[in-house]
Amino acid sequence: MIEVRDVTKTYGKGDNLFTALYKVSAIIPTGTAAAIIGKSGSGKSTLIHVMSGLDHPSDGEILIDGKSLQDMKAKQIDTFRANEMSFIFQAFFVEANQTCYQNVMLPLEIAKVGRRDRRKKVEEALRAVDLIDKIDTLATNLSGGQKQRLAIARAIVNKPKLIFADEPTGNLDSATGELIIKLLFDLNKKLGCTLVIVTHDEELADRCKMKIYMKDGEIKQITPAPKQVKGAKK
C-alpha cells in the first residue's frame, strides 16, 4: 500500500519558486492498478518520482506499507528500490550499446541476485515480453516498441511488488501501445503487483481500477472516492 500524505513539492527559491505539487494526499492499496491522469505539466511525473523515493518531497510524507520513506536511510531506500519496485520511463532509457541480456541483467546485479538464477530470470522476463529471440541483440538495433518491451522486461525481471510506469505508451504507435498495456495488466493480475501508470490517455485510464486526476499540482478527483478505502485519512 502506498500512502501519500499532504505532499508538497517546490522547485527553486524566492521569485523563482514553483510549486509542482501542493498538499497531495492519496492511498493506493496493494495490488491495485492506478492511473494518474492530467494535462502536461500538472505534476504527474513529479508525483510518482516522490512516491518511489526517487525524489524528496518538500513537505509531507510517503508511506510504503506503513513505513515512511522520509525516515529511511539512503541505503534502505536503495534496497527498497532495488528489490521491491521498478520504473518504466517514457523515454525507455535502455542502454543502446548493451545487449538485451545485459540490459535486463542490470537490476539483478544491483539487487545482488545470485549468479545461478540470473540467466533463468532474464530469459523468463524476455519471454514474457516476447523478446527472447533478441536476447543477444544490441538494444540500439531494436525498434521503438521493442525497446519499450525491453524496458518492461527490465522492470519485471526481479518480480517487483510495485511498478511505476511514466507514460509507457507515449512514444509508441497505438497498436504497439496496446500490446504494452496488455502486458502491464497481465503482470498486475498474474503477480498481484501494484501498478501506477501515468497517462493522459482516458481510454487507458478507464481500464484501471483507480483513477487519480491532477491539475496544476493538485489532485482534483480520485475514483473510487478515498473514503471508501479502509484506513484512509481525510
Added chain:
Amino acid sequence: MILRDLIRRSGRSIKSAKGRTLLTALAIAVGTFALTLTLAASNGATQYVNKIISENFDPAELIVSKDEAIFGRGDNSKPREYDPSFTTILSNGGANTQLKRVTDDDIAKIKKVSGVDRIREDITVSLQYVTREGQKKYVGNVAAYNPFQKIEVKAGEATRRPEGKQIYLPEGYLEVLGFKSAEEAIGKTITLAISKPITGDTAKQIAATGASQDPNQIAKLSEQNITSEEFTVFSVLKKPTTSQPGTELYMYVSQDEARRLNDIATQGTVNYRKYNFVYVRVAGGEEAKKLMAVQDELKKQSFSAQSVKDTQEFLTSIIGVLQGIVAGFGAIAVIASVFGIINTMYISVLQRTREIGLMKALGMRKRDIGRLFRFEAAWIGFLGGIIGSTVAVLVGSGLNPWITDKLDLGAGNKLLIFRPTEIVALIIILMVVSIFAGWLPSSKAAKLDPIEALRTE
C-alpha cells in the same frame, strides 16, 4: 552490486570508448615503459655486482687491513707519520699512496679475537718469469687460490683446490708455453722463477766487482739470485666473465705455497711477512650479527675491517642513485598522465549521466556508482601498465645482447633483468594511482541526482 559485476560493467564501458581509453592509457604507458626499464636495469646492475662479489668473495669473511686508505678512504689533507711497515701502492688515479700493512703480530692479535675462524693473507707474488722446457720466458703473477672464487676450467679438475706443487694455469698461457690444447697441459711441469732480494753478501759482491754503477751488471747479478720452482699444471682456467680487472692472467697455487713463494721473494727485506690485507673468516659469519660482532671488535683494535656486504652496499648505492634519477622521470610521466585520466573520467561521467540516473533509479547505491567509475579508471591504469611494460620487456629483451656486448659484461650477463613480480606490482601501483585520479569524477557521478540525471538528453 558485487565486485565482479562492477568490474565487468566498468570493463564494458571502457570497451565502448576504445579510442579515448587507448589514448589516455598510452600516456600512462610512456611512464610505465621508463619505470619498467629502470627497474630492469637496476636488477641487472645489482645482480651483476652481486655476481662479481659472490663469485670472488666469501660472505663470512671480513677484509681486514691496518689502513683505511686501502678502501679508498682516509684523510688525504695531511701527511701521515712514517711507519716502517709502509708499502707504496698505486691508487686508481695513479697517485702513490703509502699503506700501513698487516704483520705477523697483527695476525696473531686478530686470531685472538673470539669468533675468528681462519685467516688468509692476501698474497700475490710477482714472478721474475714463467717458462717451460724449450720455451721462451714470460712475465707472470702467482696468487693464493681463494676458495670462494668461482672458476671455470677448460681442462682438469675444478672441484679440488690446488695442493702442494699444483698450479692453476690461465688459458692465456697455453699457446706461449707451447701447449697445443688445454688437455695437453694437464700434468705437465712449468717453471716459476722468483728472484730473491739482494742481500748483504750479494751487495758486497756487486761492490767488489765495481759494478754498482752499471745497471746491466746489477741485473745480471740479480739473475744469479733466482730460485726456480717447478709446478705441475692441475687445471687450465677459462677467461673469467666476472673477475676483478687485471687478474685475468693470474696463476693460482695453494695458500701455503703462495706464502712460501712470497717468503722467498721478500726474505731479508722490510716486506717480509707483511700483507696489504688479510681475509678473516668468522665462524658462522653468514649471520650478519656474528660478522658484525667481530667487525666491531677489530675496529676497536684499530684495524680497518670491511665486510663483503659493505662493499656490495657501496656499489649498489651508486647504482641506486642513478636509477633513482631515471625513475624520477618515469614517475613524472605517470603523474602527468594522471591529469589525462581525470579528464577522461569527467568526460565519461558526462557522457553517461543518463545511465547513472537510470542505475540510481533502479536502486544502485551511491557507493557502487562511485566504485563503478573508479574501476573504470583502474582499467585505464591497467591497460597503460600492460602496454608500457610489454613494450619495455620486448624492447629490453631485444636490446640485451647488444648492451652486454657494448658494456663488455661477459657472456651470460644481462643488464636488463625483468621480474614478473615487480611488473605486476608496478601495474597494481598504477591502478591505485588511477583510482585516485578517478576519485573526483567518480564522486561527482555518485552525487548526481537521479531525476536531474535522467532529464539530460
